[in-house]
Amino acid sequence: MGLHDVKKTEPSPTTQRVVKIEKFPSEISMSGWFATLPNVSLAPSLKGRVEADWVIIGGGWFGVNAARRIAELRGQDGVILLDAGAIGNNAAGRCAGYAIDLAHNPRNANFAEDEQGNIDERDINVEGINYLRDGLQRYNIQCDWSEEGKTHAAVTDRGEACLTTFAQALDRIGVKYEWYNQAQMREMVGSKYYTLGLHTPGTVLLQPAAMLRGIAANLGNNATVYENSPVVEIRYGSPWHVVRTANGEVHARNVILANNGFISQFGFYEHSAIPVYTYASMTRPLTVAEIAKIGGRNTWGLIPAESFGTTVRRTADNRLFIRNIYDYADGFHTTQPQLERAKRSHQKSFDRRFPEISHIGFEHTWGGALSLAQNGGTVFGQLGDRVFGAAFCNGTGVSKGAIFGKSIAELACGQDSKAIRILKNKARPSRAYPKIITSLGVKWSTRYRLWKAGLEV
Numbered sequence: 001m002g003l004h005d006v007k008k009t010e011p012s013p014t015t016q017r018v019v020k021i022e023k024f025p026s027e028i029s030m031s032g033w034f035a036t037l038p039n040v041s042l043a044p045s046l047k048g049r050v051e052a053d054w055v056i057i058g059g060g061w062f063g064v065n066a067a068r069r070i071a072e073l074r075g076q077d078g079v080i081l082l083d084a085g086a087i088g089n090n091a092a093g094r095c096a097g098y099a100i101d102l103a104h105n106p107r108n109a110n111f112a113e114d115e116q117g118n119i120d121e122r123d124i125n126v127e128g129i130n131y132l133r134d135g136l137q138r139y140n141i142q143c144d145w146s147e148e149g150k151t152h153a154a155v156t157d158r159g160e161a162c163l164t165t166f167a168q169a170l171d172r173i174g175v176k177y178e179w180y181n182q183a184q185m186r187e188m189v190g191s192k193y194y195t196l197g198l199h200t201p202g203t204v205l206l207q208p209a210a211m212l213r214g215i216a217a218n219l220g221n222n223a224t225v226y227e228n229s230p231v232v233e234i235r236y237g238s239p240w241h242v243v244r245t246a247n248g249e250v251h252a253r254n255v256i257l258a259n260n261g262f263i264s265q266f267g268f269y270e271h272s273a274i275p276v277y278t279y280a281s282m283t284r285p286l287t288v289a290e291i292a293k294i295g296g297r298n299t300w301g302l303i304p305a306e307s308f309g310t311t312v313r314r315t316a317d318n319r320l321f322i323r324n325i326y327d328y329a330d331g332f333h334t335t336q337p338q339l340e341r342a343k344r345s346h347q348k349s350f351d352r353r354f355p356e357i358s359h360i361g362f363e364h365t366w367g368g369a370l371s372l373a374q375n376g377g378t379v380f381g382q383l384g385d386r387v388f389g390a391a392f393c394n395g396t397g398v399s400k401g402a403i404f405g406k407s408i409a410e411l412a413c414g415q416d417s418k419a420i421r422i423l424k425n426k427a428r429p430s431r432a433y434p435k436i437i438t439s440l441g442v443k444w445s446t447r448y449r450l451w452k453a454g455l456e457v
């Protein structure tokens with residue numbers, strides 16, 4: 001697609017349009033991954049007027065990878081990466097740190113209906129992981145990168161049935177996996193809670209905040225990062241787009257919007273983003289005595305067999321990490337009662353799995369935004385004259401963000417690739433039902449599915 005060849009499904013070009021931003025990301029908790037990073041030194045916030053060939057708005061997985069690729073491809077161009085908050089403390093740095101090769105959706109009963117779609121997704125996710133690995137090695141990023149795969153873990157008959165469906169789906173696309181019985185699960189995790197596991201090898205576990213900050217710190221001499229610089233207004237124009245923050249403005253020839261659901265604030269897909277939060281907690285590092293009490297391997301990562309079950313990790317620094325609960329987050333903001341509810345749920349999951357040590361509780365509990373589209377669509381492509389977008393994580397964003405970010409940069413530089421072709425063909429976010437229906441629908445269905453997941457939680 002040429003620069004002016006805008007897909008019909010995407011909004012029309014945007015010359016001379018002023019958009020005031022009304023909603024901003026804001027968090028009431030800090031990501032445990034970010035909080036436990038040693039020596040964080042934040043980039044300055046934007047002050048005064050600067051010019052650049054490219055401005056990338058949003059420093060999550062989509063944004064840091066887009067900025068990295070643009071800076072690589074256009075060594076002579078000035079590149080600016082702007083984020084409203086601190087990179088690594090955003091949704092991307094709040095995630096569980098699974099860079100997945102295979103979407104979790106093969107466990108869905110209707111997986112077979114979109115076999116090619118799932119193969120394509122696996123292929124581009126692997127390319128995303130490869131790009132992350134290349135950055136890791138090139139810049140020596142310390143982020144506890146571990147290519148140990150993920151284990152889908154079941155506790156109930158229902159969970160075990162989910163794993164069987166999942167295995168059948170993997171057979172259909174020729175993906176290798178391994179079954180773990182209860183004893184093997186106990187050997188790995190140090191808990192007798194799990195009855196069955198299905199291990200797939202291609203996923204990488206990492207410390208997300210460390211990886212994100214590592215990429216952002218190594219964008220090269222032609223790139224500048226600004227943190228704590230929320231964009232308050234954007235004036236789409238020619239030859240410059242003007243991006244305003246409270247104390248500065250960027251005049252940029254090209255804009256890449258990589259701000260997840262907040263892209264709707266920038267004049268695109270205004271009624272598509274469904275704001276959902278999910279929550280995580282992390283213990284302090286376990287003591288030698290606590291480790292001896294539970295046993296198990298040094299690091300591992302479990303994905304629940306049932307999608308509303310609990311994700312659990314043991315991290316490289318010997319912490320236990322627990323994630324569950326999805327909830328509607330009005331305006332992409334969570335509340336203290338929602339956070340407290342999640343923490344109670346995490347403690348219950350901890351008690352069930354590790355009763356010997358669960359009294360230690362958690363050092364950090366936090367929530368993070370998922371931007372979902374009703375039809376699972378994502379933003380990828382040219383949105384207007386020198387305006388590009390890659391957004392809408394739909395629940396997973398690490399490897400996906402890496403490939404979306406890399407590919408949107410390549411597309412914006414006029415390149416073509418298999419990944420670009422796949423991403424261009426994906427559905428765009430559809431318009432969501434009116435807020436009252438969506439919010440009630442999400443609240444009802446998340447509570448019902450949590451209840452149905454039972455002991456998998």
Ligand SMILES: Cc1cc2nc3c(=O)[nH]c(=O)nc-3n(C[C@H](O)[C@H](O)[C@H](O)COP(=O)(O)OP(=O)(O)OC[C@H]3O[C@@H](n4cnc5c(N)ncnc54)[C@H](O)[C@@H]3O)c2cc1C
Pocket residue numbers: 021023024025057058059060061062063082083084085090091092093094095096097098099100229230231232258259260261262277278279280323367368369370391392393394395396397398399400401
């Ligand atoms: C608890 C939890 C666990 C998860 N686990 C996983 C996992 O293991 N694996 C996985 O693949 N995914 C996981 N996810 C999902 C993953 O975190 C998201 O898919 C990912 O963060 C999306 O990346 P992103 O770059 O699109 O968005 P974000 O990380 O949301 O980045 C968007 C950025 O845009 C910035 N922004 C928005 N508005 C403005 C503005 N006005 N001005 C300037 N900047 C702005 C924000 O500050 C933000 O930094 C998890 C999410 C959560 C919350």
